[in-house]
Amino acid sequence: MITEIETYFDKGCGRCNRFATAACSAHIWNKGLRALRDLALAAGLDEQVKWGHPCYVHTGRNIAIIGAFRHDFRLSFFNAPLLQDPEGILEKKGAFTQHADMIRFTQNGAVKKMAPVITKYLREAIGYAEAGITPPRIPREVPIPDELITALDADPELAEAFHALTPGRQKSYAFNLNQAKTSKTRFARIEKFRGKILAGKGAQERS
Numbered sequence: 001m002i003t004e005i006e007t008y009f010d011k012g013c014g015r016c017n018r019f020a021t022a023a024c025s026a027h028i029w030n031k032g033l034r035a036l037r038d039l040a041l042a043a044g045l046d047e048q049v050k051w052g053h054p055c056y057v058h059t060g061r062n063i064a065i066i067g068a069f070r071h072d073f074r075l076s077f078f079n080a081p082l083l084q085d086p087e088g089i090l091e092k093k094g095a096f097t098q099h100a101d102m103i104r105f106t107q108n109g110a111v112k113k114m115a116p117v118i119t120k121y122l123r124e125a126i127g128y129a130e131a132g133i134t135p136p137r138i139p140r141e142v143p144i145p146d147e148l149i150t151a152l153d154a155d156p157e158l159a160e161a162f163h164a165l166t167p168g169r170q171k172s173y174a175f176n177l178n179q180a181k182t183s184k185t186r187f188a189r190i191e192k193f194r195g196k197i198l199a200g201k202g203a204q205e206r207s
Contacts, residue, residue: 001013001014001015001051001052002014002049002052003049004049005047005048005049005054008026008049008052008053008054009026009030009033009034009037009054011024011026011027012024012025012026012027012068013026013052013053013067014052015052015155025068025069025070025073026068028068028070029068029072029073029105029108030108031108031109032073032105032107032108032109032110032111033054033066033068033073035108035111035112035115036066036073036075036111036118037054037066039111039115039118039119039122040054040056040063040064040066040122041056042119043056043119043122043123043126044058044126045057045058045063045064045122045126046058050062050065051065051150051151051154051187052154053065053066053067053154054066056122058126058129058130059129059130061078061079061129062078063077063078063122063125063126063129064076064077064078064122064125065078065154067154069156071106072104072105072106073104073105074093074102074103074104074105075102075103075105075118076093076101076102076153077090077101077102077121077125078101078125079125079128079129079134079135080099080100080101080102080135081098081099081135081136082124082125082128082133082134082135083121083124083125084124085100085121087117089103089114089117090102090103091103091104093153099135103118103121143171143174143178144170144174145174145177145178145186147177147183147186147187147190148162148173148174148177148186148190151187151190155194157198158194158197158198161197161198161200162197164200165197165200165202166202168202169200169201169202169203169205172202172203172204173193173197173202173203175203176189176193176203177189177190
């Protein structure tokens with residue numbers, strides 16, 4: 001994955017073989033992605049590379065992350081349950097997402113049209129970060145760590161493969177990841193487990 005922010009906007013995230021080609025999703029949706037970037041920076045957010053994508057941070061807390069896929073590009077909010085969403089524009093990413101947490105775009109020009117609303121949502125999220133407010137945790141039937149949720153949301157292929165696993169295999173990954181003491185270690189383990197998940201195996205099974 002990439003480590004420099006400009007690389008994302010110039011070449012993509014580096015997660016697949018379409019990196020630095022015209023077929024890269026970050027190339028296809030470049031104008032819209034750059035427009036989202038401009039709004040985030042104008043709101044006073046700090047820009048960092050996390051999980052191969054531009055992530056926007058305030059007071060040490062992740063606020064939002066942008067990403068591109070073949071058929072759309074997205075602005076996803078961390079701690080999304082706090083957002084009021086009066087416009088009703090937030091959507092769920094997938095089966096493992098508990099709350100609607102993203103704004104999805106299918107046209108590059110849509111960001112400019114929605115700029116006032118996007119800015120409003122960013123500022124609301126910034127306000128919660130400054131106040132130290134976080135959403136209450138809701139128990140999941142399968143206790144999937146937040147880091148795995150983030151990884152699945154950012155990697156549709158991985159999410160599809162994980163969803164196809166038996167509940168026991170899903171729990172084997174959740175149990176293993178929950179044993180890690182730090183978020184950094186959990187993300188490292190997820191990268192290590194990716195091949196096994198795609199192969200339909202559990203955490204303790206041989207590759």
